[in-house]
Amino acid sequence: MNNLQRSAQTKKSIMEAATSLFAREGYDSTGVAEICERAGVSKGAFYYHFESKEAVFLALIDTWLNTLETTLNDVTYQAKSVPDGLLEMAGMMQPIFENNQFFMGLFLELWTHANRNEKVRQATIAPYRRFEETFTRLIKRGIEEGTLENVEPEIAGQLLLSLSSGFFLQASLETEQGNWGKKLQESIEILLNGMKRRN
Amino acid sequence: MNNLQRSAQTKKSIMEAATSLFAREGYDSTGVAEICERAGVSKGAFYYHFESKEAVFLALIDTWLNTLETTLNDVTYQAKSVPDGLLEMAGMMQPIFENNQFFMGLFLELWTHANRNEKVRQATIAPYRRFEETFTRLIKRGIEEGTLENVEPEIAGQLLLSLSSGFFLQASLETEQGNWGKKLQESIEILLNGMKRRN
DNA sequence: TAAAACATAACGACCGGTCGGTTTTTGGAG
DNA sequence: CTCCAAAAACCGACCGGTCGTTATGTTTTA
Incomplete structure (x- = not known):
């Protein structure tokens, strides 16, 4: 070698x-x-x-978030319609949910230290904002193509991001392997259709 | 004294x-x-x-989660209709979002250690399940009173819990004080109405 | 032979927990 | 009310161990 x-x-x-x-x-x-x-x-x-232990952590954050971002972008770009794309995205998350011992722990560690360490925060916020933008863009596309209601893209984007993050959190707490990908899919279906009864 | x-x-x-x-x-x-x-x-x-440093942490978890649960129950029981109750709940979260330096950090710390320490996990899971049940019960009530569509209560409950948790996460990362209570309200409005265009 | 890559031992700061001792409160007895 | 002993509450120096980092030496590649 x-x-x-x-x-x-x-x-x-x-x-x-x-x-x-x-x-x-x-x-x-x-x-x-x-x-x-x-x-x-x-x-x-x-x-x-x-250089230090912290440097390893920062390097890990970088590669991990990039992987996640690439995956996300791939799915959203390939989808025919936006509602379909959202549901597919939820399915794509399944493998991530499954190796939860690997990724969930890192995900939590990332969030926690982003809250205390300025370098970690910077390394986290940037890709996170891009996630949010990706979602927002997706919503806009849906409105343009006529498959989505005329909701506010920024709010809806944030909703999707929060929902995803929340599912990550939930999945990390559970010991038994729930089918989180499917659960997220069903949630997104509800989100698409709305909960309030129409008269 | x-x-x-x-x-x-x-x-x-x-x-x-x-x-x-x-x-x-x-x-x-x-x-x-x-x-x-x-x-x-x-x-x-x-x-x-x-007894130990850990004991203090466990005591804190206990008091904090109890406070949160009481607040949540108060809001949901007093609401006239379920959709109203959900929106009010989002507004009630505002004060919690505001002292984010206090609570958000503790929230994250709680999640992280629940993932590694068995005692912390036990202290966390129980109230967390009760949160989920509270949401699920709320959805059932909404379906019964005719203000909600016939969605699956368990899924919808989980959706609400994930969404709330995700908002906590987001709020903890932001340095500037966004109006997170209002943002959560707007998200719930979208959730109630649905995103998919009807034809 | 020089530089890159790696190994090993040791340092110094820190941290959770302990322990012997001190102060404060309590609850009677005088 | 006063005194006093026992219990409760508190103090702070110290210990054993861990951990990130470094200094120095050795092996491998160019």
Whole structure:
């Protein structure tokens, strides 16, 4: 292995180890030594590749949110109609809900530290705003194509984002594997049709 | 001051100090010494009243969730119609959203540790389920009184709970004071009316 | 041979919890 | 009301251990 491959491999090992440990134990409760042990590298290697423990966390946030964003964009762009797209999106979330031990824990860790650490907050807010914009754009598209009522796009976008986030939270608390993708789908169906009785 | 008052006062001081510190710095980053300093008591007093740092956290969870539950129940029982009740509830959340530096931080801390610590999980899940039931009952009532469509109460209840939780999350990230109570109201209006265009 | 990549041991700060001692309150006895 | 001993409440120095980071040395690649 040449230096480039070796470096990349080590870095990858560290990030993978950190991902699962942060997700399971939390950022504060996970020690650098623990990460190193699981990654099969030494502390020297760790601090050769990362400036600090925090730097690893920030790197993880970056890759994770980018993955999520790409997935989201793919789904919304490919959908024929907007209501269909929303329902598909809910289905797409299923795999994420399923590895909850992995992602849910990281998701929570992310939110918590975004509230205290300025760097984490910055790394979180930006993609989060883009999520919101994606939803808002989707709503606008739906109104234009005539499949959605004339709701306020900003409010509806925020509604969708909150609903998704709330489902993440709920799913993280449950121990048994509920079918969260389907539950989210059914919720979105209700949202599309409305709850209030018409006369 | 007699012993009863003295005890109560000290305990109160400790819990208040812990509340604001946990909310701002997080559970792990807040030291017992720090809590004691802010509360104006010594470590001896702290460990006289609480078995451990965790015990304080559990006590806080208990009082906080009870407050929230009482508020929620009051609103839903007093409402004339269910759609009105839902909108009022959203308005009632406004004061909670406003002291976000206090409550939002604690909310996040609660969720994070519920995911790792079994005791915290137990203390969280029970009231959380009751929230869900309250929402579900509300939906059933709405269907019975004829103000709501014939949606599945369990799904709709979960939807409302997720939406509320998601709003808490969002509000905790924002630095500027958005009017989250009103935003939640508008979201619920959309939810009541539905988003899909009828033909 | 130089530079990159990694290993190991040790440091220093911190933190939850303990423990022996001190102050304050209590509830009678005189 | 006064005194006093016991219990309750509180104090604060200290311990054992952990953890992030660093300094120094070693191996691997260029």
